[in-house]
Amino acid sequence: MSKPVIALVGRPNVGKSTLFNRLTRSRDAIVADYPGLTRDRQYGTGRLGNSPYIVVDTGGLSGEIEGVDPLMADQVRAAxxxxxxxLFLVDGRQGIVPADEVIANYIRQFDKPVYVLVNKAEGCDHSMVASDFFQLGLGEPLAISSAHGDNVAVAIEHVLSALPAKQDEEEFELDEHPGVRVAVIGRPNVGKSTLINRMIGEERVVAFDMPGTTRDSIFVPFERNGKPYTLIDTAGVRRRKNIKEKIEKFSIIKAMEAMADSHVVILLIDGxxxxxxxxxTLLGLAIESGRGLVIAVNKWDNxxxxxxxxxxxxxxxxxxxxDYAKQHLISALHGTGVGDLFKTIDAVHLAAFKRVSTSDLNRVLEQAVLDHQPPLIGGRRVKLRYAHLGGLNPPRVIVHGTQVDKLPAAYTKYLVNVFRKAFKWVGTPVTVEYKVAANPFEGRKSKPPSRLSGRQEKSEMKAKLKKKKKPTKRRS
Incomplete structure (x- = not known):
């Protein structure tokens, strides 16, 4: 990478995610007054002047040895x-605690430049707040406020100035979510994180046999056979009546946003x-998002x-x-059938962005009308005149004609199936919209009928003819 990577480390609820959002100028990390919220590592990009950098948000280190905490510690170690x-964040209002000393000793093992940031120092004497943390032995602490931005720019400037210049000086924007973006959605504990780890071949996200382990949407870029992908691990979506924690409502919003940001959605079902x-319900939300769809039934081996x-x-x-979505029977834990998912993902992505010419669309539309005539509406036949492509992902076909706005849903479904089969739009929703042809005589004022008698009309016609005749000159 040509950008320096800065990791945020500390106890739970010291403000790491708040600082992450400020440094990246985003709201990618969920923030709430709730300890242990971040569990996977989250990546984002930021810039100070002309100096770009990458920030990694991590889960809080609590030192517990049971449950999900050791897995979270693995994520911190990777970061x-x-x-x-x-950036080692501590809580200035609580002061130094034994867990801070344990984390400080853990960080020293990695031989990386460490900066102690004393957070939540707004409204306090910065020198007094920071003085307690000298005993950590990691250099001079700096008092900041990630919520209000106090001294945050100073801290980043200090970090970047101390890092060696990168060899590649060519400035370019790193694509944060390259290639085909695939969102994995499903109910809690159906194996979404396990599937992500299986697809990329490493323990990238926390997978734990407990519902609700993933609470944020995690973007995981990687390459397979030279082709870039970004997998999006989302929080499990429960039924609304079962949502009791306020923070879980935020996770559901992030999951819905992940579907909107993706190209292809994998709905994972517990077999x-x-x-x-x-x-x-989730399937309906995925269809409404308009993204390509793949249905995977997990735990098939059992x-x-x-x-x-x-x-x-x-x-x-x-x-x-x-029925347009292809179904896969897989085992995320053992890897059965997981490799076949990529073939379907590539096919669905290709279909969602496939362009077709207007002439081909009209040829297919004409044949569809010949095979199955539109119905009569009010004694008049609906006329489908021509069609053109109105958008991609999902493909959107605009059909122009007369009375097309009165076509029944059954005929629209017939056209969707015809277009899908003709252009191989597999795995993606296809939308058919109608535009009623404008009446060319609408808005024109009609000429009032003549009230002259027949004799008067004849005399006026003779007068007009005489005016048109040119007088001839005789030669002397």
């Missing part, structure tokens, strides 16, 4: 190993539980023959409204 500098009403047959019947019967 420290790839960082060029470390051991079958297709639930919440799965259908099912008996009778269970597999029952799940297949459920899918074929209850997913008829999404």
């Amino acid at each position: 420290l190993e790839e960082a060029d500098a470390v 051991s539980e079958g297709l639930t009403d919440q799965d259908l 099912l008996s023959s009778d269970q597999k047959e029952w799940v297949k019947n459920e899918l074929s019967f209850r997913l008829q409204f999404a």
Whole structure:
């Protein structure tokens, strides 16, 4: 990377995510007065003047050895190993605590430049607040306020000035989410994070046998066979009545935003539980987002023959409204069928952005009308005159004609299926919109009828003819 990487480390609820959002000038990290909110490492880019940098937000280190905390510590370790500098955040209002000393000793093992930032120092004497943290032995602490921005620019300037200049001086913008963006959605504990780790081949996000482990949307860029992808791990979406924690409502919003930011959505279903009403709700949200869709049934290896047959019947019967989406039977834990997902992802992405010419669209539309005439509306036949492409991802076809706004939904579905088959728009929603042809005589004032008698009209016509005749001159 041509940009320096800065890792944010500290105890839970010391303000790391707030500082991350300020440094990246974004709201990518969820922020709330709630300890242990960030669990995976989150990447973002920032700039101070002409100096760009990459910031890595990490989960809080609590020192506990049970539950999800050791897995979170693995994420912190990965962030420290790839960082060029470390910002160690402590809470200035609480003062130094034993956990801060434990974290300081842990950070020293990585031999990276460390800067102690005493956060939440707004309204306080900065020198007094920072004085307690000299005993950490990591240099002079700097009092800041990540919420209000006090001394944040000073801290980053100090960090960047101490880092060696990068060899590549060519300035360019790093694509934060390169290639095909794939959002993985599903209910809690269906194996989304496990699938992400299996697809990229490393423990990139926290996978734990406990619902709600992922709370933020994590963007994971990687390459496969030379092609860039970005996988988006989202928070599990529960039924609304089961959402009790306020912070979980924020996670659901981030999951919905992730679908809007993606090119392809993978709906992951737990095969051991079958297709639930919440799965259908999520499927409806994915279709409404207009993104390409892939349905993956996880934990397939653990099912008996009778269970597999029952799940297949459920899918074929209850997913008829999404029959364009290809279904995969996989095991994220063991890797069964995961490799085939990439073939479908590539095909769906290609279809979602495939352009077709207006002439080809009209040729298909003409043949569709010949095969199946539009219905009569009010005794008049609906006329479909011509069509053109109105947008991509999803493909949007605009059809012009007379009375097209009165076409029934069944005929629209017929046209969608015709276009999908003709242009191989697989795995992506196809939208058909109508434009009623304007009446060329609308708005014109009609000429009032003549009230002259027949004899008067004849005399006026003779007078007009005489005026048109030119007099001839006789030669002497």
